[in-house]
Amino acid sequence: xxxxxxxxxxxxxxxxxxxxxxxxxxxxxxxxxxxxxxxxxxxxxxxxxxxxxxxxxxxxxxxxxxxxxxxxxxxxxxxxxxxxxxxxxxxxxxxxxxxxxxxxxxxxxxxxxxxxxxxxxxxxxxxxxxxxxxxxxxxxxxxxxxxxxxxxxxxxxxxxxxxxxxxxxxxxxxxxxxxxxxxxxxxxxxxxxxxxxxxxxxxxxxxxxxxxxxxxxxxxxxxxxxxxxxxxxxxxxxxxxxxxxxxxxxxxxxxxxxxxxxxxxxxxxxxxxxxxxxxxxxxxxxxxxxxxxxxxx
Ligand code: NAP
Numbered sequence: 470x471x472x473x474x475x476x477x478x479x480x481x482x483x484x485x486x487x488x489x490x491x492x493x494x495x496x497x498x499x500x501x502x503x504x505x506x507x508x509x510x511x512x513x514x515x516x517x518x519x520x521x522x523x524x525x526x527x528x529x530x531x532x533x534x535x536x537x538x539x540x541x542x543x544x545x546x547x548x549x550x551x552x553x554x555x556x557x558x559x560x561x562x563x564x565x566x567x568x569x570x571x572x573x574x575x576x577x578x579x580x581x582x583x584x585x586x587x588x589x590x591x592x593x594x595x596x597x598x599x600x601x602x603x604x605x606x607x608x609x610x611x612x613x614x615x616x617x618x619x620x621x622x623x624x625x626x627x628x629x630x631x632x633x634x635x636x637x638x639x640x641x642x643x644x645x646x647x648x649x650x651x652x653x654x655x656x657x658x659x660x661x662x663x664x665x666x667x668x669x670x671x672x673x674x675x676x677x678x679x680x681x682x683x684x685x686x687x688x689x690x691x692x693x694x695x696x697x698x699x700x701x702x703x704x705x706x707x708x709x710x711x712x713x714x715x716x717x718x719x720x721x722x723x724x725x726x727x728x729x730x731x732x733x734x735x736x737x738x739x740x741x742x743x744x745x746x747x748x749x750x751x752x753x754x755x756x757x758x759x760x761x762x763x764x765x766x
Contacts, residue, residue: 471525
């Protein structure tokens with residue numbers, strides 16, 4: 470299949486590479502063009518404009534946030550202006566429910582197709598084609614995309630015919646991961662202050678009642694205080710909690726824990742730590758417990 474891929478950040482690199490390796494003709498575009506070089510080495514073609522990445526049957530976007538996707542989709546020479554009738558925009562970025570609704574309408578008016586396919590899994594999973602794809606869209610739009618989802622992920626869940634529902638499911642999942650990071654950070658600070666070894670404590674949890682991947686991945690990072698390089702940056706965590714809260718407000722669903730998490734991420738960003746992995750929430754729990762070496766005695 471002829472595919473365009475826009476957004477070659479930490480996630481997009483692996484996803485686009487796996488589409489090439491599955492035998493598709495992939496044309497890649499990234500705002501900072503040097504990130505296209507490894508893809509060209511792998512067999513992709515570099516596009517110099519967004520429009521040039523929209524000549525095929527399908528174009529993926531894997532961009533940072535709403536602002537990036539809005540620009541690439543709606544600017545002059547953007548996806549809506551460039552995609553052929555009946556071609557499909559697959560939006561894999563974690564974006565707002567509201568923007569997904571706007572994209573559904575705009576592509577519909579232009580005679581194009583739109584599917585939301587946000588993903589669970591960090592950059593390592595993207596590189597290994599082990600993502601979980603949460604897809605939503607009309608069946609005739611999703612059906613031809615199946616081999617593409619199979620190329621980037623280990624499993625695809627179709628959750629609705631309305632694309633924005635996939636974005637809501639993704640945001641709810643990230644809210645839950647952030648909740649795990651925060652509560653695990655507080656629990657680790659509690660026992661560490663009493664002298665328990667952080668790694669041993671995480672090993673006890675993850676080999677007994679808390680064996681899920683979220684506890685294993687983030688437990689290890691929190692125990693080792695390993696927040697760089699970021700797999701998923703704290704500023705993206707702030708973005709997602711805000712988007713979950715926006716959806717919750719729209720649906721009139723109180724989420725008090727999400728409000729707390731918004732403030733915790735805001736503290737990280739405000740203190741210059743927004744580039745660290747979102748598991749750096751643990752530094753706040755450690756700081757509050759007086760566990761950091763630069764804390765006042
Ligand atoms: P990233 O490494 O920061 O990459 C962001 C991408 O967006 C880059 O290609 C960047 O281009 C582009 N971009 C940012 N602002 C732009 C703008 N205004 N115009 C055009 N392009 C712009 O982020 P990532 O970790 O790959 O995440 C991408 C998306 O996947 C996000 O929505 C994130 O929430 C979601 N996600 C991430 C993870 C994870 O663990 N990392 C997991 C699941 C989902 P430049 O290279 O020019 O900066």
